[in-house]
Amino acid sequence: MPDEALRTLAPAWSAVALLILGALTVAASMLDGVLAARSHGAPNGAVRPFGEAARLMRQRRRTTVEADTLLWRTGGAGLLVVAALMVTVVPLGRWTLFDLDVGVVWFNALDVVVWALVWLTGWGANSAHSLVGGYRFLAHGLGYELPLMFALVCPAIAATSLNVGRVAAAQDGLWFAVWMPVAFVLFLLGVVAFSVWGPFSPAIGSDIAGGARAELSGVDRLVFEAGRYALLAAGAAFAVPMFLGGGAGPLLPGWLWTLVKTLVVLGLLVWLRRRVPAARPDTFMEVGWLVLLPAALLQTLVVAVVVVGRG
Amino acid sequence: MSMAVGFGLLGLLAVLSGAAVFWVNSMARATYALALSFVAVGLQVLFLQQNYVGVVTILMMVMEMAIMAVYMVMFMGMNPALMPMSMVHSNKAALGIAVATFLALAAGVLLIDWPTRRGTPAPDVTAALGDALMGSKMLVMVVTSPVMVATIVAGISLAQHRTRYDRFGDDLTQRPSHDTQPGGGGR
Structure with a gap:
């Protein structure tokens, strides 16, 4: 059901969406560069990503014996594609690229595709450490995915719609992040997890020589890393219509509010990386199923009762 | 087109x-x-x-x-x-079965007298499909789902190599539990 307030743009505008996603990706990597430099006491952190990108683009590609190149490249390059597909359903102010009636499920399906992509990246190189990293990601996935799904269900129940624009419009006056905080936190946790970021980075951990990305080099590594930042940015952008009232806000136009909120969430997620310890895949499973999932279910129950009570 | x-x-x-x-x-x-x-x-x-x-x-x-x-x-x-x-085994039998199945299905597609459409599609075809599939059988579904969950839980309990007595001791008082695989919940 298309929302009357939303205008669907011509497909050519997806180039602009890609540019915005690219800018957010660069901003996230620059912020991470600054934070990394500060923790080491080094200067010029903001330009580190550019130097790193230039270095990787000139680096010779590493080859491994009997690599499954098709699956390997698909996995590494797929993250960027998934992030780009995710932002198609995020409304920017009153414009959207794809006013899908089941936009929330669309986002969910795409974040599940990341399971396949990270594992394929780990598998393709035909390298033991790389494969261990791929399995670590799936182990995390079993722990974070169901809480993330129920976190996505909560705003949809409250808005009685799976359309992202309608979910945003349903938060008139009171953001979902305020009255369903557990779902909001679990959603952000899911975004961090499917970006293989911060506490969920053991899949690419240095204890297994870089894990899923152990054998990635040159431009393949650049695309994989950019994909992680892009996923983080797409997840932050999706949090805005789902939990933070979309483009609602005083003075500024809707599209600008959406961008400002996205940047704030993205900055928070990037900053978290150095603040939260790594979640070991074997022990996180129990946390996921015995703590996070019941919390998500209770949150869903509360939201459902509120919605029924309101009539 | x-x-x-x-x-x-x-x-x-x-x-x-x-x-x-x-x-x-x-x-x-x-x-x-x-x-x-x-x-x-x-x-x-x-x-x-x-x-x-x-x-x-x-x-x-x-x-x-x-x-x-x-x-x-x-x-x-x-x-x-x-x-x-x-990725294949029993090639000859599989080939025979596959060809026979394909012929049967293709013959069905070509020979059946397909009905013409009566009426128009519902405005929300997903809801209509759900209603057609489940509408009259909701009671059965509601009864079946707890039975299925109970079967899964019972099956896992029976198949388990280690029981709660292995984990918590004979009088179930041993804390933390004795697990071969560490958990993250601190039990």
């Missing part, structure tokens, strides 16, 4: 990647060829205006194949499927 071409191309992709499951020689490729086939079918379902069903098909099948790849690599074959291996 372009819709019909897109639908047809996706159908072709679904069939070819489904066949690729048996051509390739690696468990990972076979599993993800099947995933690709399901994604193509899910996209085809979008053409039928069943957006929810289509997207959920993609979601569930990609997730299932990601998990399936783990089990396939673990359990298939004499080598644990890390080496190249054939």
Whole structure:
């Protein structure tokens, strides 16, 4: 059901969406560069990503014996594609690229595709450490995915719609992040997890020589890393219509509010990386199923009762 | 016209990647060829205006194949499927069954007297489909689901090698529990 307030743009505008996603990706990597430099006491952190990108683009590609190149490249390059597909359903102010009636499920399906992509990246190189990293990601996935799904269900129940624009419009006056905080936190946790970021980075951990990305080099590594930042940015952008009232806000136009909120969430997620310890895949499973999932279910129950009570 | 071409191309992709499951020689490729086939079918379902069903098909099948790849690599074959291996067995019987099934289904498609449409599609075809599938059987579904969950729990309890007495001691007072696999919940 298309929302009357939303205008669907011509497909050519997806180039602009890609540019915005690219800018957010660069901003996230620059912020991470600054934070990394500060923790080491080094200067010029903001330009580190550019130097790193230039270095990787000139680096010779590493080859491994009997690599499954098709699956390997698909996995590494797929993250960027998934992030780009995710932002198609995020409304920017009153414009959207794809006013899908089941936009929330669309986002969910795409974040599940990341399971396949990270594992394929780990598998393709035909390298033991790389494969261990791929399995670590799936182990995390079993722990974070169901809480993330129920976190996505909560705003949809409250808005009685799976359309992202309608979910945003349903938060008139009171953001979902305020009255369903557990779902909001679990959603952000899911975004961090499917970006293989911060506490969920053991899949690419240095204890297994870089894990899923152990054998990635040159431009393949650049695309994989950019994909992680892009996923983080797409997840932050999706949090805005789902939990933070979309483009609602005083003075500024809707599209600008959406961008400002996205940047704030993205900055928070990037900053978290150095603040939260790594979640070991074997022990996180129990946390996921015995703590996070019941919390998500209770949150869903509360939201459902509120919605029924309101009539 | 372009819709019909897109639908047809996706159908072709679904069939070819489904066949690729048996051509390739690696468990990972076979599993993800099947995933690709399901994604193509899910996209085809979008053409039928069943957006929810289509997207959920993609979601569930990609997730299932990601998990399936783990089990396939673990359990298939004499080598644990890390080496190249054939995806087919019992070739002659399989060929016969496949040809016979194809002929029967194709004959059905060609010979059946397809009904013409009566009435118009419901405004929300997903809701209409759900109602047609489940509407009159909701009571059965509601009764079946707790029975299924109980069966799963009972099955796992019976199949378990270690019981709560192994974990918590004979009088169930041992804390923390004695687990071979550490958990993260601190029990």
